[in-house]
Amino acid sequence: MVHELASTDVLYGNLEGPLAGTDDPQPIPHKPGWVHSDPEMAAGLRAAGFSFMSCANNVTYPPEAALRSLAVLDANSIHHAGAGPNLTEARRPAIVERRGMRFGLLSIHIRILAIRTRSRPRISRCPGPSV
Numbered sequence: 001m002v003h004e005l006a007s008t009d010v011l012y013g014n015l016e017g018p019l020a021g022t023d024d025p026q027p028i029p030h031k032p033g034w035v036h037s038d039p040e041m042a043a044g045l046r047a048a049g050f051s052f053m054s055c056a057n058n059v060t061y062p063p064e065a066a067l068r069s070l071a072v073l074d075a076n077s078i079h080h081a082g083a084g085p086n087l088t089e090a091r092r093p094a095i096v097e098r099r100g101m102r103f104g105l106l107s108i109h110i111r112i113l114a115i116r117t118r119s120r121p122r123i124s125r126c127p128g129p130s131v
Contacts, residue, residue: 006049009098012105013045015053015080019072020065028061036065042076051096054107056082082107 005011020027020036028034045053053073060066066083073080079094093104 002048006047008049009101010051010096010103011049012052012054013050014057015055015060015069015073016057017059018061018065018069020068022065027065028059030061031059034059039068039072042072042078045078046076050078051098051103052094052105053078053080054082054105055080056090056107056109058109079105080107081105082109 017034018036019039019042021038022036025035026032027036055066055069055073060069060083067085070080070083079096081092081094082090084090084092091106091108093106095102095104097103
């Protein structure tokens with residue numbers, strides 16, 4: 001499977017949990033049973049050939065975990081979109097070039113349960129219906 005994944009020009013994934021690690025048994029209050037992944041898991045994503053990770057998820061929480069995840073992805077040369085230290089950065093597309101062609105990724109979450117200021121760490125979101 002790793003060979004198949006690594007043979008692509010561009011490989012996209014959804015980071016459905018921060019690469020932040022934690023000792024907290026319930027780090028995501030609105031997702032009982034969900035935990036943060038160990039940052040060392042990013043090496044596996046890199047080895048599999050992932051070019052991009054989408055980070056606009058309701059499990060990218062708390063904001064500090066989102067920032068730790070972005071730093072881990074950066075350290076592993078994996079581009080990301082959908083989260084950032086502020087709303088402008090969260091909305092910035094990730095772009096890579098392969099074989100003379102540019103690929104871009106936008107990542108937008110339909111609804112978020114927390115983080116409402118423009119200057120704090122954010123995920124990019126699209127206004128949607130209330131649940």
